[in-house]
Amino acid sequence: MTPGRVLFVGLLAVAALLFVLNPGPDAFGEFLTDEAAARAEGSDTVSRFLQGRTGRKTAQTLGENAEHENYYLATVYTIDMNGRMPGGEQRYLGIAGWFTPLESDESRR
Numbered sequence: 001m002t003p004g005r006v007l008f009v010g011l012l013a014v015a016a017l018l019f020v021l022n023p024g025p026d027a028f029g030e031f032l033t034d035e036a037a038a039r040a041e042g043s044d045t046v047s048r049f050l051q052g053r054t055g056r057k058t059a060q061t062l063g064e065n066a067e068h069e070n071y072y073l074a075t076v077y078t079i080d081m082n083g084r085m086p087g088g089e090q091r092y093l094g095i096a097g098w099f100t101p102l103e104s105d106e107s108r109r
Contacts, residue, residue, distance in 0.1 A: 018073040023094040028077050029063025031092075031099045076102070 001009075023031075067078045074095035082088030091102040 015073060018096055021096045022070070022073060022075055023097055023099065024075075025063060025066065025068060025077075027097070028066060028068070028075075028092070028094060028099065031094075032063045032079075 062079050065079075067080075069076045069078075074093060077092045077094060077099075078089060079092075080089050092099045093102055
């Protein structure tokens with residue numbers, strides 16, 4: 001096989017792997033739940049209990065209602081913490097089963 005064909009087959013294999021591992025809305029909801037639980041760990045006991053309970057439900061709701069742009073190999077999820085008010089919009093890139101934050105309104109300032 002020529003190097004060009006090897007490269008082409010390799011790129012196809014990587015694209016197929018990314019397509020299969022592209023996280024869906026359920027995975028994004030789980031990610032938000034884990035993030036809410038991690039942020040609640042640093043508080044006192046009562047706050048941690050309340051944040052753990054309300055944070056889990058809020059994260060599930062945000063995950064279900066997040067806007068998503070599916071590019072088949074990766075997905076961009078957008079959650080708006082303020083509703084129709086300006087500010088509070090956060091974007092996450094989901095690729096290969098992982099999520100990473102993209103720029104938010106605070107980072108643009």
